[in-house]
Amino acid sequence: MIPAPERIVLVGLSGAGKSTVGPLVCAQLDAAGEHDWGFVDLDAEIEAKAGRTIPEIFARQGEAAFRKLERAVSREVAASGRIVVATGGGWIELKDAVAEMLHRSIAVYLQVSPEVAAARISAQGGGRPLVGGPNPLEKLRELLARRERLYLQSQHTVSVDSMSPDEVASYIVALATGRTRN
Ligand SMILES: Nc1ncnc2c1ncn2[C@@H]1O[C@H](COP(=O)(O)OP(=O)(O)OP(=O)(O)O)[C@@H](O)[C@H]1O
Numbered sequence: 001m002i003p004a005p006e007r008i009v010l011v012g013l014s015g016a017g018k019s020t021v022g023p024l025v026c027a028q029l030d031a032a033g034e035h036d037w038g039f040v041d042l043d044a045e046i047e048a049k050a051g052r053t054i055p056e057i058f059a060r061q062g063e064a065a066f067r068k069l070e071r072a073v074s075r076e077v078a079a080s081g082r083i084v085v086a087t088g089g090g091w092i093e094l095k096d097a098v099a100e101m102l103h104r105s106i107a108v109y110l111q112v113s114p115e116v117a118a119a120r121i122s123a124q125g126g127g128r129p130l131v132g133g134p135n136p137l138e139k140l141r142e143l144l145a146r147r148e149r150l151y152l153q154s155q156h157t158v159s160v161d162s163m164s165p166d167e168v169a170s171y172i173v174a175l176a177t178g179r180t181r182n
């Protein structure tokens with residue numbers, strides 16, 4: 001059994017793979033006998049609550065309104081346990097919501113280089129308003145420079161540039177079940 005932590009919280013830049021890896025972590029936990037772990041994607045919850053896509057929220061209501069929704073959704077989700085949470089790339093800057101969510105949680109930083117993140121986002125077709133300008137790589141570098149010190153406060157860091165989603169998930173499951181340490 002995984003003892004104390006109630007949540008496994010994935011943090012990192014857009015393109016790190018938080019939304020992709022989260023459900024795989026739940027599936028692998030289940031296969032390892034850790035049943036009933038759910039997956040929550042904060043960005044998807046925000047879209048459901050707003051009834052709009054994230055690009056629509058940014059375009060019609062602005063970034064401040066998006067952050068307000070993100071904070072509210074994070075607070076709601078932090079009431080649940082036994083969940084894997086994919087956060088948004090900028091969630092780490094919401095100090096109080098972060099502290100609340102990370103109480104009795106394992107935070108895992110999916111560390112991606114801006115170059116790999118930019119390539120993945122472009123292959124996926126965009127959808128990130130903050131990275132959608134003329135120079136996505138430069139924007140990702142800027143965001144990383146501002147946020148990395150916060151991401152690095154996580155208990156664990158996984159460098160994901162050369163790992164498949166399944167490899168990242170098994171690494172996280174091993175960390176959570178105490179089979180490896182970093
Ligand atoms: N380890 C990986 N190897 C190759 N491609 C990956 C990997 N992880 C994710 N991807 C791909 O990168 C793209 C972005 O992944 P994903 O949406 O999971 O990132 P994210 O961290 O959730 O980003 P955001 O913060 O914007 O929500 C997707 O197309 C996904 O399939």
Ligand SMILES: O=C(O)C1=C[C@@H](O)[C@@H](O)[C@H](O)C1
Nearest residue numbers: 014043088089090128129130
């Ligand atoms: O890096 C960011 O600030 C963001 C990342 C995405 O996950 C979304 O939460 C949104 O596009 C903002």
Ligand SMILES: [Mg+2]
Nearest residue numbers: 018019043086
């Ligand atoms: Mg995501």
